[in-house]
Amino acid sequence: MAENGLGRSSPPGGESLLFLTDDQLRRGIEAMFFAYRGFTADPDRILAEHSYGRAHHRALHFVHRSPGTTVNNLLNILGVTKQSLNRVLRTLIEDGLVSSKVGVKDRRERHLYLTEAGKELEKVLSEAQRKRMRAAYREAGPEAVAGFRKVLLEIMDPEMRKHFDQLKDGM
Amino acid sequence: MAENGLGRSSPPGGESLLFLTDDQLRRGIEAMFFAYRGFTADPDRILAEHSYGRAHHRALHFVHRSPGTTVNNLLNILGVTKQSLNRVLRTLIEDGLVSSKVGVKDRRERHLYLTEAGKELEKVLSEAQRKRMRAAYREAGPEAVAGFRKVLLEIMDPEMRKHFDQLKDGM
């Protein structure tokens, strides 16, 4: 059986498992790396104009997605420390993009909402990002998109997958 | 025609373009975000044990991939400033993971190679990352993987796509 270019013979099972060779996996890893750069490029440019970073985008996105969410919930979704999130949140609140309301049931909690200005910036950011994704989806076609989504789901940590699925419910 | 949940009616063309709705695009964006976290999680853990970061991983990966590459070429691939790359490269060279050799044809250039120790760490990192990708690919199946790759290619900036394709040649 022919070598596959890495000095290892192909795995047993023949052609059907060629997509699992180390070469193919490495190509996938590199594709993920380069694609993620494109994925964030457009929002990054817009954020820079506002002196914000990706962390601000993420906060805006998920507050938009789950209005009234608590800081703690956001923490779990974003997977950063509360101190790190707090700094970003503080500037967004100071700048009037996010409003924070003390919880009614539990007054320790802060519920987060986008203000009109916050919704506006979120829209600009997400439209820029969607524009690229739309073009990519259109070029690749619906079946490729289905595969894309399927693989991404499998790459996620189970914990993150849970958050992803929970977001779905709120749609 | 039914609303799609965002207060916009579905695009003309009917069911066939449902994968291009803002909802679907937003889900794709979120999937990309959560998946990228999983994608980097395993290497990140290993890197932390060595007091390295993702920047070191990227350098190791691409030097491994293109042995003898120049600093300038690496700069273009990674898309960072030379100061930033230099800091990372310097520690890798000091730690004996990367070797830098003056060019023969053009003595201004430095050609970069992994040392044995460098190859070892790169292997540990890439095997951890491939392990997750292999599991994901296996779960998703070859057709999904093809779609995954196709969409990623389309998301890339043309400039990055060029680098990606050039790497292919070296395989």
Added chain:
DNA sequence: TTGGAAAGTCAACAAGGCTGACATAAACTT
């Protein structure tokens, strides 16, 4: 009612981006 847990805030530090200025050596141009 008191002590622990939870939510959030403040302070300080580190990694890794960035810009700008500058140095050196080698290659190229005129």
Added chain:
DNA sequence: AAGTTTATGTCAGCCTTGTTGACTTTCCAA
């Protein structure tokens, strides 16, 4: 030969965004 460009490296300093530790306020349960 002189001047310019290119490749690389370095220093200084800034910003964003991660981190840990210490602290306050609030809630709840023993």
